[in-house]
Amino acid sequence: AQRVTQPEKLLSVFKGAPVELKCNYSYSGSPELFWYVQYSRQRLQLLLRHISRESIKGFTADLNKGETSFHLKKPFAQEEDSAMYYCAYSGSSNTGKLIFGQGTTLQVKP
Amino acid sequence: DAGVIQSPRHEVTEMGQEVTLRCKPISGHNSLFWYRQTMMRGLELLIYFNNNVPIDDSGMPEDRFSAKMPNASFSTLKIQPSEPRDSAVYFCASSWGTASNQPQHFGDGTRLSIL
Numbered sequence: 001a002q003r004v005t006q007p008e009k010l011l012s013v014f015k016g017a018p019v020e021l022k023c024n025y026s027y028s029g030s031p032e033l034f035w036y037v038q039y040s041r042q043r044l045q046l047l048l049r050h051i052s053r054e055s056i057k058g059f060t061a062d063l064n065k066g067e068t069s070f071h072l073k074k075p076f077a078q079e080e081d082s083a084m085y086y087c088a089y090s091g092s093s094n095t096g097k098l099i100f101g102q103g104t105t106l107q108v109k110p
Numbered sequence: 111d112a113g114v115i116q117s118p119r120h121e122v123t124e125m126g127q128e129v130t131l132r133c134k135p136i137s138g139h140n141s142l143f144w145y146r147q148t149m150m151r152g153l154e155l156l157i158y159f160n161n162n163v164p165i166d167d168s169g170m171p172e173d174r175f176s177a178k179m180p181n182a183s184f185s186t187l188k189i190q191p192s193e194p195r196d197s198a199v200y201f202c203a204s205s206w207g208t209a210s211n212q213p214q215h216f217g218d219g220t221r222l223s224i225l
Contacts, residue, residue: 034213043113044153044201046213086153096141096205096212097166102152 023087114217135204
């Protein structure tokens with residue numbers, strides 16, 4: 001079955017430390033992968049998608065097809081990065097359906 | 111653009127009552143998604159519509175749940191009868207087109223508590 005796994009429910013780091021939020025998917029095709037973020041009291045929103053190969057708010061994510069991973073990284077965490085992060089993918093469906101992981105809460109301590 | 115609009119924001123009701131959640135997608139978007147968010151299971155897709163037609167309702171937990179999209183600007187998710195285990199935050203999202211790489215835009219959610 002198609003599945004997205006985020007192994008950590010909570011990741012706690014100090015400000016300035018590197019951050020890596022893990023995401024693994026189970027799909028053998030050519031998936032589209034995304035990271036969504038939900039800041040406190042705000043709507044869930046798109047952070048970045050792998051096809052754009054962009055860096056948003058200092059975050060990057062590289063698709064590793066060999067390891068079926070799409071980990072989210074930032075070299076120096078900021079307190080305002082504290083939020084819930086969801087990894088999601090869209091498989092071969094052409095209707096925009098996404099499958100989300102269970103989410104990881106990132107807590108950046110001062 | 112107000113984005114995806116959901117109502118009510120909060121709903122508290124007694125078990126056995128009918129609950130109706132509402133969603134207005136972004137104008138021009140032709141895909142609409144209903145999700146449920148809980149601590150235990152994270153974000154689960156319940157059902158999604160494309161051009162007002164239900165495409166996949168395999169995530170709907172039971173027959174007590176039903177969803178409709180009578181037109182392009184309105185959708186409802188109904189639970190009848192409601193049970194305490196239905197307590198969760200329910201999100202509606204919409205997107206444009208059928209390409210899998212189009213971002214979904216989420217509403218603020220409805221926080222549902224069944225007593």
